[in-house]
Amino acid sequence: MAFVLLAAPHVLASETGERIAEAECAACHGERGRSEQSDLPSIGGFSEFAIMDLLDSYRLGFRKARVVELDDGSETDMAQIVESLSEEAIDAVALYYADQEWIPHEQPFDADLARRGARIHSVKCGKCHPRGGSVPEADHALLAGQWREYLAGEFRDFDSGARRMADRMKKRYDTLSQADKAALLEFYVSAGRYSSELSDSSSGAWPATSFTTVDYLARKAVGAEEAKAQVAYLLSTLEVGPMNGAILRDAFESTIRDFEDAVVVESARVSNADYIVTRDLRDFGASPIPFHTPESFRKLLDLMH
Numbered sequence: 177m178a179f180v181l182l183a184a185p186h187v188l189a190s191e192t193g194e195r196i197a198e199a200e201c202a203a204c205h206g207e208r209g210r211s212e213q214s215d216l217p218s219i220g221g222f223s224e225f226a227i228m229d230l231l232d233s234y235r236l237g238f239r240k241a242r243v244v245e246l247d248d249g250s251e252t253d254m255a256q257i258v259e260s261l262s263e264e265a266i267d268a269v270a271l272y273y274a275d276q277e278w279i280p281h282e283q284p285f286d287a288d289l290a291r292r293g294a295r296i297h298s299v300k301c302g303k304c305h306p307r308g309g310s311v312p313e314a315d316h317a318l319l320a321g322q323w324r325e326y327l328a329g330e331f332r333d334f335d336s337g338a339r340r341m342a343d344r345m346k347k348r349y350d351t352l353s354q355a356d357k358a359a360l361l362e363f364y365v366s367a368g369r370y371s372s373e374l375s376d377s378s379s380g381a382w383p384a385t386s387f388t389t390v391d392y393l394a395r396k397a398v399g400a401e402e403a404k405a406q407v408a409y410l411l412s413t414l415e416v417g418p419m420n421g422a423i424l425r426d427a428f429e430s431t432i433r434d435f436e437d438a439v440v441v442e443s444a445r446v447s448n449a450d451y452i453v454t455r456d457l458r459d460f461g462a463s464p465i466p467f468h469t470p471e472s473f474r475k476l477l478d479l480m481h
């Protein structure tokens with residue numbers, strides 16, 4: 177009995193959701209949320225929260241809706257559609273789409289660019305869009321295997337400001353070149369084919385001491401104000417390696433001569449880093465962690481992918 181009581185509201189909402197989806201959404205988003213038109217996004221398989229959140233962004237005006245012409249010649253857009261739905265209807269339809277399966281669209285793509293995109297994604301985007309943007313539980317729109325034409329339109333809208341970004345995404349997005357965006361698009365269109373070659377945890381961190389060193393050097397070179405802006409930018413875009421008393425003490429007692437370099441090695445060891453990248457090869461000879469110059473590290477990455 178308890179089971180029936182618990183299960184009933186979900187089943188009811190899901191049935192209502194199915195009715196709403198078929199009547200109000202399927203003409204554009206397809207059967208079970210799998211869109212047949214490349215300029216319209218698939219949404220079946222997004223999490224319940226993602227659907228509600230995305231619908232909210234139209235209601236709040238964070239996202240300018242595109243006008244769509246229907247078969248009968250009339251026009252509408254997502255903002256109008258969201259306006260016409262009650263809270264209960266939104267809950268029900270979100271639950272319905274969350275119950276569907278995400279089926280990536282098979283589309284042609286440029287493999288070299290997709291590989292490059294996979295690397296950029298894992299460094300800058302993978303935290304919030306894990307496994308190439310294929311994990312519904314991350315509660316964002318799914319990216320892996322979404323239609324190319326639709327995604328390209330979203331990139332344009334992010335660029336022009338027609339669609340507002342979450343602050344933390346914007347910080348990273350603003351560091352992308354147009355070539356980076358083109359590569360990311362190929363990666364998403366490839367439906368994450370190359371993400372299995374990279375773990376989402378393949379990322380880099382800067383030693384904590386580097387920030388103070390850069391600040392010191394930059395103040396001398398470009399003045400306090402500009403140095404502050406540059407260091408703020410670095411802090412917002414780069415991960416910072418661990419630093420604490422134990423790291424300093426262990427580094428002090430290590431066999432590496434230079435204290436600062438020993439701190440870098442110890443911080444890398446504590447964070448289970450696979451490699452250290454440095455131009456200062458002299459002092460890292462005693463490092464238990466393999467080290468590379470930026471140039472040899474790039475070659476290694478190319479070999480790996």
Ligand code: HEC
Nearest residue numbers: 200201204217219227230231241242244252254257269317
């Ligand atoms: C007339 C066509 C049309 C109908 C009907 C329609 N949509 Fe949309 N929907 C779009 C278009 C076009 C976009 C993407 C472009 C934009 O932002 O305008 C979109 C975007 C979305 C998104 C965001 C997807 C993403 O990846 O960011 C969600 C969620 C969504 N629609 C849900 C719904 C739901 C739920 C319904 C039914 C209640 C519905 N839509 C009905 C055309 C439609």
Ligand code: HEC
Nearest residue numbers: 226229300301303304315316317330342344345348349360
């Ligand atoms: C701090 C978390 C965060 C980071 C980092 C992040 N994103 Fe997002 N992303 C979001 C959120 C939040 C949304 C919008 C809401 C949603 O999709 O559910 C979003 C939406 C998107 C969309 C729109 C998908 C759609 O169909 O609506 C694209 C494309 C996208 N992100 C690409 C990127 C790229 C490229 C990067 C790396 C440069 C990135 N994101 C980094 C959080 C993030």
